[in-house]
Amino acid sequence: xxxxxxxxxxxxxxxxxxxxxxxxxxxxxxxxxxxxxxxxxxxxxxxxxxxxxxxxxxxxxxxxxxxxxxxxxxxxxxxxxxxxxxxxxxxxxxxxxxxxxxxxxxxxxxxxxxxxxxxxxxxxxxxxxxxxxxxxxxxxxxxxxxxxxxxxxxxxxxxxxxxxxxxxxxxxxxxxxxxxxxxxxxxxxxxxxxxxxxxxxxxxxxxxxxxxxxxxxxxxxxxxxxxxxxxxxxxxxxxxxxxxxxxxxxxxxxxxxxxxxxxxxxx
Ligand code: DAK
Numbered sequence: 001x002x003x004x005x006x007x008x009x010x011x012x013x014x015x016x017x018x019x020x021x022x023x024x025x026x027x028x029x030x031x032x033x034x035x036x037x038x039x040x041x042x043x044x045x046x047x048x049x050x051x052x053x054x055x056x057x058x059x060x061x062x063x064x065x066x067x068x069x070x071x072x073x074x075x076x077x078x079x080x081x082x083x084x085x086x087x088x089x090x091x092x093x094x095x096x097x098x099x100x101x102x103x104x105x106x107x108x109x110x111x112x113x114x115x116x117x118x119x120x121x122x123x124x125x126x127x128x129x130x131x132x133x134x135x136x137x138x139x140x141x142x143x144x145x146x147x148x149x150x151x152x153x154x155x156x157x158x159x160x161x162x163x164x165x166x167x168x169x170x171x172x173x174x175x176x177x178x179x180x181x182x183x184x185x186x187x188x189x190x191x192x193x194x195x196x197x198x199x200x201x202x203x204x205x206x207x208x209x210x211x212x213x214x215x216x217x218x219x220x221x222x223x224x225x226x227x228x229x230x231x232x233x234x235x236x237x238x239x240x241x242x243x244x245x246x247x248x249x250x251x252x253x254x255x256x257x258x259x260x261x262x263x264x265x266x267x
Contacts, residue, residue, distance in 0.1 A: 060207025
């Protein structure tokens with residue numbers, strides 16, 4: 001990644017494309033020759049772009065997507081094959097991907113084609129996971145003599161349950177979009193022919209809500225995976241009460257009572 005002085009010091013990326021349409025930002029992983037295999041450049045650039053959009057109050061939703069054939073066919077096997085245990089542990093390889101889970105702005109991951117290994121794990125960092133009919137999910141690390149290492153054993157199990165997760169992780173088989181939706185891994189399956197437009201429509205819907213409300217909702221749903229039911233319900237209640245200190249709660253309810261569209265202030 002470098003910066004381009006002629007374009008307001010905006011970063012120029014090597015392995016991703018970025019675009020903004022209204023209040024939706026899109027990050028596209030772009031290493032098609034390697035089926036978007038996730039090397040450290042992809043990771044650094046995706047995170048830099050996503051965190052930049054997260055800080056931008058004009059952005060209400062971030063889409064992370066890939067190409068038609070692959071969202072990402074996993075971590076870059078060629079890059080990591082000669083790593084040793086002390087090296088990989090010392091550089092805490094790939095730890096930074098977890099930062100996507102900390103974004104306040106809703107993250108929509110949109111998968112066409114392969115989402116394998118680290119690709120499936122990155123897709124699972126989204127708040128909403130959209131799949132084209134062509135999507136193929138899997139955790140094939142077992143075939144390389146390793147196990148999922150970016151949350152696959154944890155997030156996949158929470159999404160699909162022990163028995164489906166064990167089946168996928170122990171056999172290394174892939175599953176198609178229909179099975180993924182049936183299993184609870186994906187939010188929706190969308191037609192392949194106009195996948196990008198359908199994703200954009202959903203992203204615009206999310207981006208059109210109050211940002212304080214979407215951030216609170218996403219944090220609370222995530223909390224359901226991290227805490228007990230009793231603690232989660234308590235925290236939800238506190239968060240709910242706190243939204244009555246926002247202008248958007250007043251605006252949303254006043255707009256409803258007066259039969260008009262709300263104009264969110266995002267505060
Ligand atoms: N890495 C590197 N290159 C890859 C790749 C990958 N994961 N996947 C595909 N490619 C490259 C291929 O080598 C090929 O390159 P060339 O030979 O043309 O130079 C090019 O992309 C096109 O791929 P294919 O020729 O294989 O295409 P096909 O249509 O025949 O097959 C496929 C598509 C997706 C079935 C096949 O490419 C495949 O099986 N790919 C590998 C899938 C896989 O095993 N994924 C899991 C990778 S392991 C960590 C945490 C997590 C991880 C790592 C570390 N830490 C906490 C440290 C995650 C690990 C993984 O994801």
